[in-house]
Structure formats: structure tokens, C-alpha cells
Amino acid sequence: MHRNVFFISDGTGITAESFGQSLLAQFTSPEFRHVTLPYVDTVKKAEQALELIDQSRENGQTQPILFMTVLNEEVSSMMHASGAYVIDLFQAFLPGLERQFGQHPLYQAGQKRSTQSNNSYHRRIEAVQFALDNDDGCRTRSYDKADIILLGVSRSGKTPTCIYLGLQFGIYAANYPITEEDLESGTQLPKSLEPHRHKLFGLTIHPGRLAGIRHERKPNSRYASRQQCQFEVANVEQMYRQERIPSINSTDYSVEEIATRIMALTELERRLK
Incomplete structure (x- = not known):
């Protein structure tokens, strides 16, 4: 059996989707079928969304779940009357904040963007x-x-983590791949990194997972072989220990989790205001 899940917003839908996915991840069953409907900001668009919700209930024979970030009162009322199990993120938090601040919310979509300075x-x-x-x-x-320099073998998650650190935290993050050539002379730190030792942070990964990722890029190659992955990972981890470079294992973490853990472990400060 499956449950149909809708993420509906009068904006991009990113907030509803991210929050909803985090909550649903706590449940191993049933199977979820996701539908994201952004920019539902008019009655006509709301009616179209209701048609999809009604169809999903008829086909799935179970009550749909609806995660919603909608500020338009008319559209919001229509969604609440949809017959779905509604989780309204704005209505869950805005009334309490209204009491705390002693003022009415603006109820304007997209305010997150306008509160960020041009400098950020x-x-x-x-x-x-x-x-x-x-x-x-x-x-x-x-x-x-650089604020930080990430080390790791090829395909251990360095590049996407650096980009996320820049986009989410404004961190200047560089990355340096530890190659087989670097490891041929032992587990010494490459000379070009010596002056920046205080900025180094290592990523490692389970060899089996690494082999799977590399196989997608270069199938049946020496580069993707389990033996090669085991060699590189074992030696780079030895380098981290020997050179006292802080590190984390990226195997079971998303890019967002890797970046957030790095921020916490290094005590780097967010560069955005």
C-alpha cells in the first residue's frame, strides 16, 4: 500500500518539500508517492490542485497527505477543505510568533528573499x-x-560539499583530491598543502560505496575496482591519522549533512548576514 503526498506552496515549494521529506524520512512504511505543486497562488490553480488530490484519493483509496506553505487565505481555505490530511507549516508557527512579536505577519510570499542583504x-x-x-x-x-580545504579520494563528495558550503554558508571552500600518485610515496601530506595545514579537513568513505559510485562513472575499470578503492581509502585514512587532520566518513550522509557537520566540527562561522 502507498500514500500520496503533496507539497503545495504559493512560492517555490522548497520549504514544504524539505520539511515534509524530513518528517516522512522517520517512517519506513508505507511507500510514499510525492507530488510537488509550486506557485499555487490563485483560485484557478488551487482548483487544479484539488482535482489532482481528488484523483489520488480515488486511485489510492487512502487519505492523501498535504504539506503546505500557502499565505493566500482563499487558497489556504480550499486546501484545508480538500479532504487530505493537511500539515500547514505557516499556520503551525506564525500565530505563536505573532503573539511573541506583538505584530501581524506580512502574509507575503517570498519574504525570505527580500530579507537577505545584497552583501549576502x-x-x-x-x-x-x-x-x-x-x-x-x-x-x-x-x-x-580559502576558509577550508577539503581532502579526499576521488568521488568522496568533496566538490558538491564545497559548493554547498559556499551557497548555504558563504564559506570559501577549496578541495584537493588525494590521488594514487600522492599515495605512492607513502601517506605524507602533499607539499603544496603544508602551508595550509590549519585549513585542512578530510572526507573518507566506505570502499564498497566508493566502488559503486566510481563504477557509474567508469564501469569495470581499475579505478572503480574494490581493491583500488580499499587501497586509496585505507591510505588516505592513515594520512589523516598521521597528520592529525580532522575528518568525517561521508558514506551515510547527504551533502547537506556533511556540510553542516563540517561547520560544527571546525567551528567555522557562517559568512552570511
Whole structure:
């Protein structure tokens, strides 16, 4: 049996989807079928959404679940009358905050964007560009500007984590891949990284998981073989221990979780206001 889950918003739907997915992840069953409906900001669009909800109830024969971030009162009322099990994120939190602040909410969609300063916006863009320009050790001469330098074997999650650190926290993150050539001479830290030792942070990963990821990129290659992955991971972990480089295992974490854990472990400060 499955349950149909709708994420409905009069904005992008990102908040409803992220919050809803986090809650649903706590349940191993039933199977969930997800539908995201962004920009439901008119009665006509709400009516179209209601048709989909009605159809899902008829086909699935179970009550749909609806995660909602809708500020338009008319649209919100229509969703509440849909017959779905509604989780209204704004109505869950705005009334309490209204009492705390002693003022009425603006009830305007997209206010998150307007509260961010131009400085924060530009910092995000610059930080993401820094991550792209300093990907895979191609510009070690720029490491003096980095807030952090991620180390790890190929395909251990360095690049997406650097980009996320820039986009979400405004962190200037570079990454340096520890290659087989680096490990041939032992587990010493590459000389180009010595001046930046205080900025280094390591990622590691289970060899089996690494082999699977590499196989998708280069099937049946030596690069993707379990033996090669075991060799690289064992040696890079030895390097971390020997050089006292803090590290985490990225195997069971999403990019968001990896980045957040790095922020906590390194005590880096968010660069956005």
C-alpha cells in the first residue's frame, strides 16, 4: 500500500518539500508517492490542485497527505477543505510568533528573499565561484583565500560539499583530491598543502560505496575496482591519522549533512548576514 503526498506552496515549494521529506524520512512504511505543486497562488490553480488530490484519493483509496506553505487565505481555505490530511507549516508557527512579536505577519510570499542583504547575495555567488575555481586542486595558489580545504579520494563528495558550503554558508571552500600518485610515496601530506595545514579537513568513505559510485562513472575499470578503492581509502585514512587532520566518513550522509557537520566540527562561522 502507498500514500500520496503533496507539497503545495504559493512560492517555490522548497520549504514544504524539505520539511515534509524530513518528517516522512522517520517512517519506513508505507511507500510514499510525492507530488510537488509550486506557485499555487490563485483560485484557478488551487482548483487544479484539488482535482489532482481528488484523483489520488480515488486511485489510492487512502487519505492523501498535504504539506503546505500557502499565505493566500482563499487558497489556504480550499486546501484545508480538500479532504487530505493537511500539515500547514505557516499556520503551525506564525500565530505563536505573532503573539511573541506583538505584530501581524506580512502574509507575503517570498519574504525570505527580500530579507537577505545584497552583501549576502554577492557573498554566496563569490563563494560558489571560488569552489568551482578551486576544484580538484587546480589552483592551489588561491588557498590563502580559502576558509577550508577539503581532502579526499576521488568521488568522496568533496566538490558538491564545497559548493554547498559556499551557497548555504558563504564559506570559501577549496578541495584537493588525494590521488594514487600522492599515495605512492607513502601517506605524507602533499607539499603544496603544508602551508595550509590549519585549513585542512578530510572526507573518507566506505570502499564498497566508493566502488559503486566510481563504477557509474567508469564501469569495470581499475579505478572503480574494490581493491583500488580499499587501497586509496585505507591510505588516505592513515594520512589523516598521521597528520592529525580532522575528518568525517561521508558514506551515510547527504551533502547537506556533511556540510553542516563540517561547520560544527571546525567551528567555522557562517559568512552570511
